[in-house]
Amino acid sequence: MSRLRHQLPCVVQCATALDRMIFMATKPPSQPPAPKTRPAGGEGDGAVVLERRTQRVQPPKMHQVVMLNDDYTPMEFVVVVIQEFFSKDRETATQIMLKIHLDGKAVCGVYSRDVAATKVDQVLEAAKQAGHPLQCVSEPLE
Numbered sequence: 001m002s003r004l005r006h007q008l009p010c011v012v013q014c015a016t017a018l019d020r021m022i023f024m025a026t027k028p029p030s031q032p033p034a035p036k037t038r039p040a041g042g043e044g045d046g047a048v049v050l051e052r053r054t055q056r057v058q059p060p061k062m063h064q065v066v067m068l069n070d071d072y073t074p075m076e077f078v079v080v081v082i083q084e085f086f087s088k089d090r091e092t093a094t095q096i097m098l099k100i101h102l103d104g105k106a107v108c109g110v111y112s113r114d115v116a117a118t119k120v121d122q123v124l125e126a127a128k129q130a131g132h133p134l135q136c137v138s139e140p141l142e
Contacts, residue, residue, distance in 0.1 A: 062141045063116035064107045067123070069100050073132040081134070082108055085122050110141065 065086070067078070075097055082093035086109045099106035111119060116138040127134035 060112040062110050063113050063138045064110045064141055065116050065119045065123075066105050066137050066139055067096075067100050067108050068135040068137065069104045070133050070135065073127065073134040075101065077127075077130060077132055078134065081123055081126055085119055085126070108136075113138070113140075 067082075078097045078100065079090065079093045082088050082096050083090060086093075088096065088108075096106050096108055109116075109119065120136045120138050123134065123136040127136075
């Protein structure tokens, strides 16, 4: 019986907390108070009314990730890197790899500056771990 007495306050406290949570969850949200406005007209109080202008944000400058050709990195490794880090299918990755091989460089993707820098770092790290001298750079689009 004494055991039940010790548990009873917890049951009452838990029920009270539960009632509060139910009340908070079912209570409709209240409206924030309306801002106080002053009449705009010659009171001589020196108040200045500014109009709110919408700011136009420029889209981020885009950068292209360019992979450079070398005579030592295997073509299959380049295809795998393009597939893995640039989300290209095998056929597209092979076409990009051939363009790198024939033209000396090719664009693998166009991204914002931060994403392009991350892609370059990922490619360079993968090449370093595999022991290949593959080079990749990020160039701003004009």
